[in-house]
Amino acid sequence: MAAQNPDMQTPSSDFSRAGVQSGVATQSQLPSPIQLPTGFFNNTLKLDESNYVLWKGQVLAALVGGGYEDFIYGTTQPPPLFLDDLSQVPNPDHKLWHRTDKSVMSFLFSSLSPEPLSQVVCCTSAHAVWESLKQRFESSSTTRVINLRTQMQQVKKEGKTMQQYINTVKMFADQLSAIGETVQYKDYIWYLLEGLPMEYDPIVTAVYSRPDQPSIEEIQNLLLNFDLRVEKRHVSDCVLPQVQLSSLTSNAGT
Incomplete structure (x- = not known):
């Protein structure tokens, strides 16, 4: 059974994963907490200046597989703050949506090396993080x-x-x-x-x-074998004169 990453927790619920309607997620449409294998972050490729394409493929596989792509693509919006305008009763889905979005941000942050992390740590949403990284790395390709x-x-x-x-x-x-x-x-x-x-x-x-x-x-x-032969020849050329000189010195002293 997959272990839940402690950094990615959101309130537990039996929410289904129905499609987002009109770009606004409701309680029945929010995905469940991210479930990742034990040790996932230990084996995750950290984004740096040289591996954006590999990093993107790895991260997308995890997020799309968990049903979180709407958060990075910006195709889901937070539910209303109140259940209705008259009662002004707080909408629990609003808080839950933001907690889920923060968990996706935490996932993204955990897959970054220090330099790109320093440039997105002030972003306020998973979508903002994703777009910032995309603009930086794809525009400079x-x-x-x-x-x-x-x-x-x-x-x-x-x-x-x-x-x-x-x-x-x-x-x-x-x-x-x-x-x-x-x-x-x-x-x-x-x-x-x-x-x-x-x-x-x-x-x-x-x-x-x-x-x-x-x-x-x-x-x-071929290059390695040739290099080895060249190296051995250089060693022989250095050792042989030393051996001959030592022999001559020894003979002269007798």
Whole structure:
């Protein structure tokens, strides 16, 4: 049985999930409290500058699955403050609607890293939080794509191990994919090979000369194996003269 997140509680009720009529939710139409698996927030991807598309898909799946999409899309409005204008009796659904909206806000806040959270923490509704994040991350996607591609093109192996270099190239490719800009195979291979120093030209030539299309993983393994051979050769070149010098010194003393 799914465990209820303590941060997402709203008053318990047997409310059904009928559609919202005229944009105003009534007691029979408000969704039940959010039910999430134990440890959900421990495994939730936190929104940052690089993963908006992934974060959005994850959050939407949880909220739509729970029947809360009207709160983030702004298609539901709070019920009247009073049951009727004459009696001025407080409408319990009004308070319940706001508590449900706050619980959805709490859910959104819990899925944000500190920087985006600081920019929406003053929002007064779940819809306002959702729209603020949408405007920030979707409107800047074109500029971010250009910046990420430029940075990816400028990556060099200099000062990095081959694994570190491969991880750096992959990091930029993953960040582009996270905002909906998938890096094509030929582009990825070009980025990966163009940042290598001249000593890797034999591998670059071999890859470009192949009649088939080797997988990215195969090319990365070729680079790692070649790098290992280069490293061993450098070690041998350093150790051998030292051994010879030690031998000469020893012979001279006898």
